[in-house]
Amino acid sequence: MYDIIKSNPIFDGVSEEQLKKIFKKIHYRIIKYSKGESVFTESNFKSSMGIILSGMVEAQKLHYSGKVIILNRMAKGEVLGISALFNNKSYYPSRLVAKNNCKILFISQEELIKIFEMDFNILQRYLSFISDKIYFLNKRIEGFTYESIYERVLCFLENERERQNNQDEIIIKYSKQELAEYLCISRASLYRVLNELAKEGLIKWEKNKIRYL
Template sequence: MDRIVDVLQKSILFEGKEKTEIKDILSQTEYKICNYKKNEFIFRADQPGTYVGIIIKGSIEAQKNFPSGKIISVMYRKKGEIFGGAAPILDQPHQSDVIAKENSEIILIHKNVLIDLLYKNNTFHKMLSLAATHVTQLNKKIELLSYSSIKQKIAYFLLNNNDNTTHDIIYLPYSKKSWAENLNVSRPSLCRELKTLCDDQIIEVNDKKIKILQKEKLYSLLID
């Protein structure tokens, strides 16, 4: 239980709570801890939004399925992050399938408990802010997928995930295989274009660390 409480303490739902307080809340809360194997469904699109999830171990991905059979990754979350919160709050079904990207342990908290916790902890506004952030991320994802070339998708991703304005360094939160899926391209095609960008000295790649060498050239790719 201590291991789980350590993760929950960093979550927006239990922000500012002592470990003893969290244990006390859990003792009076409707929740369940579930283990999912890689690629196993956690939520399905159109499933009622009954639970919100917090990742204790592993990572998850939300996927949008289209009538054409095309599947697009629209969200990625890792240990300690919350997911699936919009559906319970809005009392709507989930809009996407959510799967485990690796063997994962998830705590699922019932929506009634979620709303009660948000009001009691005066964190409802933070949850709404988080939901707004997720909408922004989704809009960025849609814009990313609107680009036709792989180079443009790489450029857009790097420019929009560059929080280190001083050194222009991005640390990928997942493998290149997962990154390729996120960009909706094949892994070999992604690696080929990354090599080209490195050869042109626009970026420098060292495993999951990517350094932008010529930011203006990345911007120019987006308007080609």
């Protein structure tokens, strides 16, 4: 468990020994979810930060047409529920659903404050994590301001590359159809732009991986 927690940027640099000491002093819950089960809904959620110990969780939004839009996918080691913390909102901005069988560790807002009091560096990393979230959200919004589909796809790929530490090869968590819906474009348009980028010698793509050339 602790090696997974350490992989999250909020706890980066904290030794396993220190983590064990911290978690002995707080209350936390580990909950298992079956595939398709709701973790959070817009009206039923916990004021807690979750760390995915296994499996994958999908953030979804129901479109007025009845279509489900995938906002994000979070895998082992990633954090969820940040939007439910330190505010007085009575609703959660999206629905979180188990993409497959998963196990999540939950730390309540009160217990999280205790962790911050025990280790100020964790508080600093938490604030940095929130700042990064806001930064990438703004970058995503920027992508939707582009009228050109080519620019919108390119903006998404550049943002993903930055999110994945500027690796030459990035992993896309979505199928082509899901990515097209995420970008609010048709699947045919997405394929056309990816083919254009490949012909220009900028990328090489196959399945869920894109390599920058």
